[in-house]
Amino acid sequence: MFSSVKASQSRFNALLESMTEGVVLIGKTGSLLYSNKTAREVLSIAPGDGIAKVENYIEEHFRKVYLADSPNNPQDFFAGPTRYVSKVDSDFFIEASGFLVPEFHGYVGPRMGLLLRDISEEVSMERMKRNLISVVAHELKTPVTTLRLQSETLQRQIRSGKLSDSQQLLTEMLEESERLQNLICDWLDVSRLEAGSLVIKPKVQTVTAILNKAMKSVHLHFPHLEVSLKVEPEAECVLADKDRMTQVFVNILENAARYNDKEKPTCNVRSEKIDDSVVISFSDNGIGVSEKHLSKIFDSFYQVDMGSGRKVGGTGLGLSICRGIMAAHGGKIWAEQNPKGGTVFKISLSL
Secondary structure, three states, X not given: OHHXXXXXXXXXXXXXXXXXXXXXXXXXXXXXXXXXXXXXXHHOOOOOOOOOOHHHHHHHHEEEEOOOOOOOOOOOOOOOOEEEEEOOOOOOEEEEEEEEEOOEOOEOOOEEEEXXXXXXXXXXXXXXXXXXXXXXXXXXXXXXXXXXXXXXXXXXXXHHOOOOOHHHHHHHHHHHHHHHHXXXXXXXXXXXXXXXXXXXXXXXXXXXXXXXXXXXXXXXXXXXOEEEEEEOHHHOEEEEOHHHHHHHHHHHHHHHHHOOOOXXXXXXXXXXXXXXXXXXXXXXXXXXXXXXXXXXXXOOOOOOOOOOOOOOOOOOOHHHHHHHHHHHOOOEEEEEEOOOOOEEEEXXXXX
């Protein structure tokens, strides 16, 4: 009988340890009686660590998140499911649900338990959906409204026979329609990247040629941006899709001009050979990106300022697309803080 009970308990423990959800058993005094592997990872505790009061420990390391439709009761720790966000990592969310354990091996009487789930990915998707709505409302409203006003103005001029400003109106309408087209192209590129259907046609290109092509496009909208280039002889040629790599260059250069409060926005481009790769760095003198945002700015729809009143527009897709294009080339892209002020974007391509 002892052997049978021991084998049953071993199977039970093995089952709990293999669960993707965290399981915590709490004593009558609130102390930690048991935690499986996932729970220990969520709570950042080692096997055998004791916690005098689980409720206090969670509230010390996490902050409760109240939702409009949540039944959360601040007076009841076990009311739930309850969401918490880490006080150290604002992107780490867990969900805790209380349950009753009538009998547990080695303990007499009922005990309370917690089921812990890492819901960081779910919250990230919820944020992305909210950001998408915000971006669509903000970015599409302006060109659509402008196009309508310009069309109405042009219509009145045609009716009155006074077409003195018609050429200017048509030019502005073309610019707004181009803006809409670019938004749609960005969303299509994201869809292709997520589906793994982005096609690139790499050929031997020169960094100088790609940069010159990108600068022509950028200077149409940001003529005051000053760009300098320094290329090491062994880092002049790369194997890349010229159009897609130009797209990456354009996005980085436009960000250097757009997120800049200087009278003369600048971007210093340098291409050098490091080990078996060509690394191209873009150092700007813009407003910069704080350390906590550097690793997130390449996520889809992520923007440092997502408020409806943000000063600089944008879909938050540009850098995400750049990351996908670099991945399709077998390369990578990342960002660093510029010690002189601003941001340094770097892309790496294998030789």
